[in-house]
Amino acid sequence: MADKLLEVQNLRTQFFTRGGVVKAVEDVSFYLDESETLGVVGESGCGKSVTALSVMRLIDRPGKIVGGRILFRGEDVLEMDEEELYELRGGKIAMIFQDPTTSLNPVFTVGNQISEAIKVHLKLDDRAARNRTIEMMERVRIPDARRRYTQYPHEFSGGMRQRVMIAMALSCNPQLLVADEPTTALDVTIQAQVLDLMKALSEEFKTATMLITHDLGVVAGMAQRIVVMYAGRVIEEAPTRALFATPAHPYTQALLSAVPRSSVPRGTRLTAIPGQPPNLVNLPAGCSFAPRCPKVQPRCRVERPELETVGPNQRAACFYPY
Amino acid sequence: MGALLSNLPAVIALLVLLAFMAYVAIRVNPGFLIKRVAGLVFVVMGVSFITFVLGFWGSGPNGIEAVIGQCGTRCTPNILKNLENVYGLRDPWYLQYGHYLERLVHGDLGLSYSNRNRTVWDILGQGVPVSLTLQAFAIPLTIIAGVPIGIYSAIRAGSRFDTTTNSVSLLFFAIPSYLLIVYYRFVMVFLAVRNLPHLPVSGWGDPIDIVAPAVILAAVGAAFFTRLSRTSMLEVLGQEYIRTARAKGLRERVVIFKHALRNAIIPLVTALGPTLAFAVTGAFFTELLFNIPGVANAAVASITNKDLPVIQGVVIMTAVAVALMNLAVDVIYGVLDPRIKVV
Numbered sequence: 001m002a003d004k005l006l007e008v009q010n011l012r013t014q015f016f017t018r019g020g021v022v023k024a025v026e027d028v029s030f031y032l033d034e035s036e037t038l039g040v041v042g043e044s045g046c047g048k049s050v051t052a053l054s055v056m057r058l059i060d061r062p063g064k065i066v067g068g069r070i071l072f073r074g075e076d077v078l079e080m081d082e083e084e085l086y087e088l089r090g091g092k093i094a095m096i097f098q099d100p101t102t103s104l105n106p107v108f109t110v111g112n113q114i115s116e117a118i119k120v121h122l123k124l125d126d127r128a129a130r131n132r133t134i135e136m137m138e139r140v141r142i143p144d145a146r147r148r149y150t151q152y153p154h155e156f157s158g159g160m161r162q163r164v165m166i167a168m169a170l171s172c173n174p175q176l177l178v179a180d181e182p183t184t185a186l187d188v189t190i191q192a193q194v195l196d197l198m199k200a201l202s203e204e205f206k207t208a209t210m211l212i213t214h215d216l217g218v219v220a221g222m223a224q225r226i227v228v229m230y231a232g233r234v235i236e237e238a239p240t241r242a243l244f245a246t247p248a249h250p251y252t253q254a255l256l257s258a259v260p261r262s263s264v265p266r267g268t269r270l271t272a273i274p275g276q277p278p279n280l281v282n283l284p285a286g287c288s289f290a291p292r293c294p295k296v297q298p299r300c301r302v303e304r305p306e307l308e309t310v311g312p313n314q315r316a317a318c319f320y321p322y
Numbered sequence: 323m324g325a326l327l328s329n330l331p332a333v334i335a336l337l338v339l340l341a342f343m344a345y346v347a348i349r350v351n352p353g354f355l356i357k358r359v360a361g362l363v364f365v366v367m368g369v370s371f372i373t374f375v376l377g378f379w380g381s382g383p384n385g386i387e388a389v390i391g392q393c394g395t396r397c398t399p400n401i402l403k404n405l406e407n408v409y410g411l412r413d414p415w416y417l418q419y420g421h422y423l424e425r426l427v428h429g430d431l432g433l434s435y436s437n438r439n440r441t442v443w444d445i446l447g448q449g450v451p452v453s454l455t456l457q458a459f460a461i462p463l464t465i466i467a468g469v470p471i472g473i474y475s476a477i478r479a480g481s482r483f484d485t486t487t488n489s490v491s492l493l494f495f496a497i498p499s500y501l502l503i504v505y506y507r508f509v510m511v512f513l514a515v516r517n518l519p520h521l522p523v524s525g526w527g528d529p530i531d532i533v534a535p536a537v538i539l540a541a542v543g544a545a546f547f548t549r550l551s552r553t554s555m556l557e558v559l560g561q562e563y564i565r566t567a568r569a570k571g572l573r574e575r576v577v578i579f580k581h582a583l584r585n586a587i588i589p590l591v592t593a594l595g596p597t598l599a600f601a602v603t604g605a606f607f608t609e610l611l612f613n614i615p616g617v618a619n620a621a622v623a624s625i626t627n628k629d630l631p632v633i634q635g636v637v638i639m640t641a642v643a644v645a646l647m648n649l650a651v652d653v654i655y656g657v658l659d660p661r662i663k664v665v
């Protein structure tokens with residue numbers, strides 16, 4: 001197969017704020033195959049959401065995609081005109097967000113909000129769209145879907161709202177689902193249910209998933225491959241098993257040692273690394289992780305390491321991997 | 323029929339009110355309605371008591387002065403005594419207030435102290451339709467001008483249009499309306515002495531008379547609504563559900579006119595409540611300076627004449643209007659925002 005489903009090449013996204021230019025995403029490259037689940041992991045503020053929104057071309061002022069290419073089935077998203085973007089968003093790539101409470105419009109019924117996407121992308125009439133909506137609500141296991149069609153978001157629990165978001169996202173048969181921390185705002189018990197549902201449905205619909213999280217426990221059981229981000233860059237990329245068995249980058253190692261090695265429980269947060277991530281306006285010369293790195297060498301502070309192959313399908317941006 | 327036609331705006335206002343009451347009666351649950359009506363009674367009692375007490379001692383005891391004024395130059399002690407009996411001015415204040423309340427229950431606002439044989443209803447009945455007519459032009463103008471400009475300003479935040487709108491609306495918002503009227507007069511006089519086309523500076527009766535006061539009232543109101551709708555729309559446009567709507571592949575037109583606008587108008591309804599409620603008396607300076615025979619004129623005359631029943635009538639009417647408008651706002655709120663349960 002010639003083309004990947006999604007291929008992001010050297011993406012750079014910046015925010016032009018009063019305090020300076022925030023280099024939120026710098027030179028990020030990764031890919032997804034058809035039907036594959038890719039985990040994107042990193043501490044809060046490392047550029048995961050900005051990467052996802054860039055893929056959808058949803059970056060608003062003061063932000064701007066300043067460089068790179070985003071190829072979806074070989075077509076560059078950054079070259080698309082408005083009409084092509086309307087078809088791409090929701091139709092080919094769908095997205096779900098962290099907080100289902102604020103992501104749903106409070107003044108429209110759930111049925112209205114799911115069916116409007118269906119009408120646009122599948123070109124169905126009102127009645128067919130309604131039927132399709134109720135079918136989708138049943139497939140995400142919302143009980144009593146026909147009745148709940150006419151209810152408002154505030155009448156749903158947090159977990160049910162995220163199911164609504166999932167139903168909305170998958171309703172138009174997208175080839176790629178971008179899930180930006182889909183369980184972070186949910187109770188731990190609900191998290192597992194929603195993740196299981198996402199896994200089952202993406203297999204059923206043959207949808208590739210870009211699963212963004214700061215929670216290694218979430219990706220462990222879901223993703224085939226994982227991309228680790230730090231300070232706006234990809235610092236390691238590996239198949240899930242290899243990443244957990246032989247993490248190459250000291251940052252990945254630190255992330256992993258912050259959680260119990262053998263069983264990675266869901267809900268484990270990546271907070272146990274001493275120090276703060278760098279300011280994205282004034283990045284230090286050399287490796288961004290150097291100030292916090294336990295294995296730092298003089299070279300790390302002056303020269304930036306590039307992503308290089310360190311093992312089978314495994315790449316890391318470190319002069320002294322493993 | 324002619325009278326009906328000349329009071330057309332007032333008739334329309336009345337019909338809208340009736341339609342609204344009917345709607346409320348059907349849609350709102352009885353418990354809510356009973357609570358609100360009880361609240362209304364409480365407000366009327368409280369307001370009438372405070373005005374009565376303030377008016378009773380404030381205007382010199384017993385309203386005697388007002389009645390002496392009515393009695394005129396050929397006043398004899400007998401006539402005065404007679405008048406005092408008619409108004410019950412000999413009674414102690416609490417009895418007078420009691421009688422007042424008793425009549426109020428029957429919808430009777432009493433007799434004017436200073437106008438012989440005129441009821442308070444009669445006096446209000448002259449002023450209110452005039453004020454309503456003025457507002458029937460000013461309020462729609464306020465909203466039609468203010469809201470779209472504010473919304474567009476928010477959509478184009480940071481543009482030249484937005485910054486200009488911001489400065490102009492701040493200017494109109496900050497200038498008191500009577501200053502605007504002074505400027506307006508100045509310009510009209512300037513035009514008139516050069517025999518250029520111009521508008522009247524005061525008066526009432528000719529349709530053209532309504533243009534200037536309505537526009538001046540609307541300018542101040544529209545400035546307020548522009549700022550409010552801009553803020554509200556900006557806030558909504560930053561919400562995550564707007565991002566969801568865009569991520570669904572909805573057209574920008576749908577994102578703005580369906581998802582954003584519907585949320586942005588909710589706070590505007592709150593502001594509209596008081597705006598409408600104070601409409602009757604809110605145009606005080608404008609009515610006075612344009613010499614419009616509306617409620618403002620009646621109120622000023624009644625204060626000058628120490629005509630307590632008329633003052634009472636104006637105040638109670640305003641209070642009832644405010645309470646009704648608040649009820650209207652709550653009901654509309656419940657319809658617009660499904661999270662609020664009043665309906």
Ligand SMILES: Nc1ncnc2c1ncn2[C@@H]1O[C@H](COP(=O)(O)OP(=O)(O)O)[C@@H](O)[C@H]1O
Pocket residue numbers: 015017022024042043044045046047048049050051061062063280
């Ligand atoms: N609208 C914005 N204006 C300025 N900076 C922003 C904006 N959105 C995101 N950023 C910056 O971009 C960086 C990456 O943010 P984000 O992608 O949201 O992180 P996360 O990995 O937690 O999803 C952060 O440092 C954040 O401060």
Ligand SMILES: [Mg+2]
Pocket residue numbers: 045048049050180181
């Ligand atoms: Mg994020």
